[in-house]
Amino acid sequence: MPDHLIIWSIAILSTAGVIIRPYNLPEAIWVVAGSLLLLAMHLILPSETLTAINKGTDVYLFLTGMMLLAEIAREEKLFDWFAAHATRHAAGSGNRLFFLIYAVGIVVTIFLSNDATAVVLTPAVAAAVKAAKVEKPLPYLFICAFIANAASFVLPISNPANLVIYGTGMPHLFQWISIYFLPSLFAIVATYILLYWTQRKYLNAKIQSDINIPKLSKGGRIAGIGIIITAIVLMLSSAIGIQLGLPTAVSGVCTAGIVLIIARKEPGTIIRNISWSILPLVAGLFIIVEALNKTGFINLLSNAVRNGAAKSVTSTALGSGTIIAFASNLTNNLPSGLIAGNITRTAGVPEMIKHFILVGVDLGPNLSITGSLATILWLVALRREGENVSAFKFFKLGIIIMIPALLAAFAGLLI
Numbered sequence: 001m002p003d004h005l006i007i008w009s010i011a012i013l014s015t016a017g018v019i020i021r022p023y024n025l026p027e028a029i030w031v032v033a034g035s036l037l038l039l040a041m042h043l044i045l046p047s048e049t050l051t052a053i054n055k056g057t058d059v060y061l062f063l064t065g066m067m068l069l070a071e072i073a074r075e076e077k078l079f080d081w082f083a084a085h086a087t088r089h090a091a092g093s094g095n096r097l098f099f100l101i102y103a104v105g106i107v108v109t110i111f112l113s114n115d116a117t118a119v120v121l122t123p124a125v126a127a128a129v130k131a132a133k134v135e136k137p138l139p140y141l142f143i144c145a146f147i148a149n150a151a152s153f154v155l156p157i158s159n160p161a162n163l164v165i166y167g168t169g170m171p172h173l174f175q176w177i178s179i180y181f182l183p184s185l186f187a188i189v190a191t192y193i194l195l196y197w198t199q200r201k202y203l204n205a206k207i208q209s210d211i212n213i214p215k216l217s218k219g220g221r222i223a224g225i226g227i228i229i230t231a232i233v234l235m236l237s238s239a240i241g242i243q244l245g246l247p248t249a250v251s252g253v254c255t256a257g258i259v260l261i262i263a264r265k266e267p268g269t270i271i272r273n274i275s276w277s278i279l280p281l282v283a284g285l286f287i288i289v290e291a292l293n294k295t296g297f298i299n300l301l302s303n304a305v306r307n308g309a310a311k312s313v314t315s316t317a318l319g320s321g322t323i324i325a326f327a328s329n330l331t332n333n334l335p336s337g338l339i340a341g342n343i344t345r346t347a348g349v350p351e352m353i354k355h356f357i358l359v360g361v362d363l364g365p366n367l368s369i370t371g372s373l374a375t376i377l378w379l380v381a382l383r384r385e386g387e388n389v390s391a392f393k394f395f396k397l398g399i400i401i402m403i404p405a406l407l408a409a410f411a412g413l414l415i
Contacts, residue, residue, distance in 0.1 A: 004295035007043050010034045011288050015330055018281075018370050019391045027376060028277040031284030044291045052290035053283050059160050059334065060279050061245030063115060063373075065252030067274045069227055070119040072256040075270060076220035076263065079120075083128035084213045090132070092209035094202070097132065101125055101140055102192055105147035111231040114148035114159050114362075114374040120227070122381035132207040138389070139199035141382060142397065146366055148374040150191040150405060153362045154184040157234045157244055160373075161337035161361050165344075165354070173239045179355055183412030187363055190405040198400055219263040226255025275380045282334065282373060289335035298339065302346040309349050316349075318410060321356030325364025325406055329371040337361045352413075359409045366402040369394045 001009075017030025038044045044052075073079060086104070090097035101121075109117045122144045129137040152159035156166075156176055163170070171179065196203075216224075230251040237247045260267055308316035328336040340357045365371025369379055369391050382388060 007291045026277050028281035032280050035284040035287040038291050052286045056286045058243045058245035061249040065248030066116045068252030068256045072259050073223040076223050078220040078223050079124035080127045081216045084211045086128050087132045087211045101143050106151050109151040110154045114152040117148040118374040118377035126385040136202040139202045145378045149366045150187045153180050157238045161333050164337040165341040183409040186408035186412040187405045190408040194401040219259040222259050285335045302343045306347040317353045317356040321360035325360035328364045329368040333361045333365045333372045367398040
């Protein structure tokens, strides 16, 4: 069998392992196994493997900082405190609680990234619905997954995939807002309407409103301040063109360190509770994409986009955005964003095409559980709370929500 067919077979099987999770093994095992197999069969060289891993350095640092912030806040019961306030403001209305959670999800995604929404907000929502004695918690927990992608192109910092697509050519912050604000607004509103419509029958039940507000510990207050400072640091870093990984990691380490010292707790508990398997999962995805590059895939797509743009920029933009939106669910949107970024730079396409591709990479993953790293992180957080969602169940919901939201966002770009 030709090498390029073997590479594609390994990539497909690795992705299938993430989706199906045979024997309930962690998602990272299948991607790492595929990467090692590519290396063992000499389909990718050790030097190329290291190059691929290094491409994800900023993402690893970003995720490390976010996971530290989330875990220290969780340990200090910051989420329980927020949950109690949200539930009391809902005043016994499931519909109002649904809206409040969605609004918070928008804010967290915009200023702390979609991955932070999955890691930080999911435990908070789980605590909120538990405090409210909600019989069906999944409708509220679905918010964390869908808004994480729907609001992930409001700002450059809202999704690590944005940094991967643009690389060093990131637009100025105000230029970014002028391009992506309207598409983001359309995507957020469309996603809310469709998600609410699909879950409406579960939201009419009365929920507990007489909630005791727990006292927030000093460690919890510091964790909250750390999250706010991190959001400010990321905004400033984005505005002056600094990569986000290192500032996020430093913020996470400093916040966790201060809290642990004040609370006089051992760091081992925090370290053990973090889902570190996410990091090799991301590294493995980058390796698989690097191997796919060797098949001539990038050059083929670059030529196709270049030729299409010569005939019609608008049609090529719509087609490229749509294709990448669905393709992101097969490879995960970080690697597909990396591929898309390489394609746009190689082909030298008009900016309009890049805009549609970015929306496709960011919003398209709402179709499946493997579409974005944020959704995978959401699944991990969900399992920690004793909940689980199958790939098919998520897909049935995703196909109703993602496609109209994607079309709405495209309309925003055209306007």
